Amino acid sequence: MNFIKKNLISILICIFEMVVGVLLLVDPVMFTSGIIMGGGIVLIVLGVLFIMKYFRAEPAVAAKEQTLVKGLALIIGGIFFVMNASWFLTLFPLLSILYGAVILLVGLSKIQAAVDLIRVKHEQWFWNAISAVITLICAAIILAKPFASTAVLWIFTGIVLIVEAGFDIVTIFLTNYTLKESKVETKAKKDEDDWQQYLY
DSSP, rough: OOHHHHHHHHHHHHHHHHHHHHHHHHHHHHHHHHHHHHHHHHHHHHHHHHHHHHOOOOOOOOHTTHHHHHHHHHHHHHHHHHHTHHHHTTHHHHHHHHHHHHHHHHHHHHHHHHHHHHTTTOHHHHHHHHHHHHHHHHHHHHHHOSSSSHHHHHHHHHHHHHHHHHHHHHHHHHHHHHHHHHHHHHHHHHHHHHHHHHHO
């Protein structure tokens, strides 16, 4: 239970990535359109809340916070998202490049995680190293854009999300399980040393 609580955010992120990957494989256009329209609706709701906050606040405070103009801007942006979801789909290749850059940074962070484990002599450091290599290879492929169409790029991105998230979950469990075993062995060794010292 403590392990789940400690790694809950990381596990949820991995599960979210897997769900997104599956949805991209099933119907990338519909899923992406839904995300864009959902984002637009969220902006509209936030805009309405900002405007309500403006009229509820004292005039001097409201003038200083400028929540009215912020609310109107959010509503306009939200309407634009909802009404022009198909326009954003044409920007998907650009978004994929940004995604490639992000997972490149993630891969680099995994390299440091592997090196950190090596420095503390953790036995399962190679899982992080393998995960880092996979992530860097996927990032390089996405950034190189060797795809015949956007549809193929969508499929590859979905597969990358599923594979990377699955491997990350395995790495989290194996690394923490080994760390727990190591702590148990260390405690047992300490108890044995203390007992021998007591005897002699």
